[in-house]
Amino acid sequence: MSQHWLLSSAVRDLSIMDIADMSEEDAFKFFCEVRWGNQTTQSCLSCGAIDQHFFRASRRQWRCKHCDAYFSVTTKTVWADRKLSFKKLLLMLFVFTSSPNGISASSLSRKLGVAYKTAWIFCHKLREALMRTEDKALMSGEVHVDGGHFGGKPRSGQFRNKAKPEAIAEKIKLGKSQGAKRSKISRANFERKKRNRRIVMVVRQVTPGLGGVRTRCFLAKAEDDSAARFIAQNYIEKGALVRTDECPAYSMFSSRFIHETVEHSKEYSTIDGVNNNQAESFFSRLRRSEYGTFHRMMARYMLDYCNEMTWREDHRRTTEGFRFTDALRRSLIVGYSRWWRCYGEGVRRGSELLFNENK
Template sequence: MSQHFLLSKEYRNISLHSLMRMADEELFDLIRKIRFGNSTALPCTRCGAIDKHSFLKSRKIWQCKHCDRSFSLTSGTVWADMKLPLSKFILIAHQFCTSANGISAIKVSEEAGVTHKTAWVIMHKFREVLIRTVDQTPFSGEIHVDGGHFGGKPRSGQFRPSQKARYAAAAEKLAGKTQGVKRRGISKANFERKKRNRRIVMVVRQVVPGEGANRTRVFLSSGENEAVAKYIAKHCIVHGSLVRTDENKAYDSYKSIFTHETVEHSREYSTIDGVNNNQAESFFSRLRRCEYGTTHRMQATYMIDYANEMAWK
């Protein structure tokens, strides 16, 4: 079993402590090296010409020697025209990248000394970049596929499900006079409203036996059905791969395209031969913690962004 990434040295290679001790020039150099590399010759983000473009120190921009237009550290990225000081941006970037279960925009806004809106927008721009740069080459080898329900959890109403029968009788007696009766009246609507926000996150993971998953892709759907399973098979997995799923009927068509092995989840997590799709379950565990602990309410509008963020992590 290989070491968990969060325990490795690579996870700590740029600590928040070291970032906060850096001067503005050092932070600028760090980002320049990450984006353009160590060389003094840079590619112009406008025309692509690689040269030693002249640097205007006061404005921290380069003037292209070929097209005569200027470009900055963030030109051509989603953060172009950003007004935020680099030190605050780097702090937000660091928190976004290193928080294993995600981090709330509220918390980041407090740490960076910016408004909630600013932190929220910057972090969603990160998520946008992750979506735009998803590696779409199909998976091969051992693949785990599964679907998980997220968002829109219906409330049971005033009473716990196990206590409903006991309290329902008491509430009947006071019909029209208690809050309890009123709440029971709208519980159906409440259920339907919450259910509208519910989605299925489909996950596909490429597994290296003994090491865990090394690639993950996510899809959003309204049901774990055959159409979605076929879409994933067509766009995401190389024919002839070993695909492991649960006993859901949606994956029945996989038998003709892949080496398809199933585990009956109503009975066991892994068969006696070691057939399981636990890497998919592991992803859901991470996303569930993000939903319960960080976002609290995962709206359908942004669910693919959060799911893809967790897939990247």
């Protein structure tokens, strides 16, 4: 049997020790290399002139030869006005990119010796960069689509309900999720669930032998006709092979795509191999992150976490060095942070990022 990719030596092209051995000057040069492709020429952030500009070594800044503007390697990036050293930024970035199911801000703050708020803003700036630089090209070939419920987990009460023997017998007879009655929850738990639960809609392009190769997602209040129509118009090329479950919202796909369904109440895959397992695979990673890493995803920031997981899914077969450099490059080309730049001064995102059918 062939060796798993993550166990091979090829994946270990960068380690945290490599970054720990860097000096602050080495880390600074690495930032320059990733942003401008070399350490000799720079692009002025005011006039756009590419030249070997005047370097101000004491502050690690350049003065443009053409417009006299001052700029640094982090000017007009999500790391603008940074307080952390370049080396510490790289160490935090490596811990972030090398964690398969993500890393919580509290854990990152303890590992790197920074304040919790610093780690929280760092992680969300990276998530924003990943979200704003995603590939928005329409998906083609085989595409798996599904919706999953996240957030709004009910809390247990003070007392435990003792199951009745007839209820246990019914569950054994019907099997898991095959029509057995579920335990009742309190009104407070029901309202909390309704208030905080969201539907994560995922669309994955699939390549035979490689699984999901491109993933996009958005948040909705329900897995309904409007969400399905939004997917059909904005995510998938006409004529593609689209595989979903038996949800009636997807019935309109038949007029635009080659549409195949699997009835999940009876089977995971049809006898002919029709399934949407790559969408379920994404939900598996996202659910492990919600339960095992973050423990709670607020509806306001849920899309940020979802897009982090789409990036992790699409880069699961790349090396440590590639993921590390890709995340850093995205953070350096996306511009100022829209949602986290002045978080410490009380600036907050106004609302959650639910999809807009008329967008």
